[in-house]
Amino acid sequence: MLRLSFSIALNYNITPPGCDFIFNIHAAQTAHQTVVSESLTVSQQVTPKMYTDPVTHNRYLRLKAFAGPLTVRYEAVVDLAHHIAQPMEVPEVPVAQLPGAVLPYIYPSRYCESDRLHRLAVKEFGHLPQGYTRVQAICNWVTQRVMFRSNTSNGNTTALDTLVDETGVCRDFAHLMIALCRGVNIPARFATGIDYGADPALGPTDFHAYVEAFVGNRWYLFDPSGTAIPMGFVRFATGRDAADSAFATMFGGVQGTAPVMQIQAIPNAQGVLVVPEHVPHALSTDGIANYH
Numbered sequence: 001m002l003r004l005s006f007s008i009a010l011n012y013n014i015t016p017p018g019c020d021f022i023f024n025i026h027a028a029q030t031a032h033q034t035v036v037s038e039s040l041t042v043s044q045q046v047t048p049k050m051y052t053d054p055v056t057h058n059r060y061l062r063l064k065a066f067a068g069p070l071t072v073r074y075e076a077v078v079d080l081a082h083h084i085a086q087p088m089e090v091p092e093v094p095v096a097q098l099p100g101a102v103l104p105y106i107y108p109s110r111y112c113e114s115d116r117l118h119r120l121a122v123k124e125f126g127h128l129p130q131g132y133t134r135v136q137a138i139c140n141w142v143t144q145r146v147m148f149r150s151n152t153s154n155g156n157t158t159a160l161d162t163l164v165d166e167t168g169v170c171r172d173f174a175h176l177m178i179a180l181c182r183g184v185n186i187p188a189r190f191a192t193g194i195d196y197g198a199d200p201a202l203g204p205t206d207f208h209a210y211v212e213a214f215v216g217n218r219w220y221l222f223d224p225s226g227t228a229i230p231m232g233f234v235r236f237a238t239g240r241d242a243a244d245s246a247f248a249t250m251f252g253g254v255q256g257t258a259p260v261m262q263i264q265a266i267p268n269a270q271g272v273l274v275v276p277e278h279v280p281h282a283l284s285t286d287g288i289a290n291y292h
Helices: 098-107 118-125 132-147 161-166 170-183
Strands: 001-023 032-042 049-052 059-065 068-080 083-085 188-195 207-215 216-220 234-238 248-256 260-266 280-282
Touching: 068 234, 118 132, 118 170, 132 170, 132 207, 132 216, 161 170, 170 188, 170 207, 188 260, 207 234
Parallel strands: 216 280
Antiparallel strands: 001 059, 001 068, 001 248, 001 260, 032 068, 049 059, 083 280, 188 207, 188 234, 207 216
């Protein structure tokens, strides 16, 4: 088990008459991700409201802020006790046997046009043995084809755009991999969080987007950007694509600055320091699917 400690500070300047916010910055509580401690501070005298989605475990923070400066700070300590499997032993799940809650993740979505990428997906991956290894092949294909480059995409960039441009940031890599997975009937979803172990050359610690694919009857972690270490992912939110899981959604006039984020590995409950590293195993922080 590894333990990670992190903090997030978000700073805004709000214009009159105010702004409503929905945040996805709280660490999810899952079968293999446990929030040991956490704290939230808001600079304005407002009453935040929390809501946890019973299926995705997304934890939504909602608040109505007044005009003027606003700082939202979240700190947490999280334990990760990953489910570990051998890649060759993780099969795909036939569509007819997918749990009902997984079905939304086999369809096209706003940023993941799997219908338009279906022929490419079948051509490149349709002949491969089914299972976790096929998902890893899709992940590797995206990593090799797309170049990571900051400020090369925007809020309108889709998987198809990224395929054509062959450049993007982590969310673009994730959208393309998701679309290709869905193109061969593998459920895949967009995940956001914070990660330990990203290359410092990419800049300060930031939110990270990655992929969870549903194989072996649970959601497994993949990083098509190739910039981080999946063992060090702390999940905040999941959704069909970035539209479902933005770390902040604003309804009003507001200007913000770049998030200020820090993360470190600390000794776990047994006093042992475990540092995330690349491993050849299949990793999941989700439990076995038991929903219908």
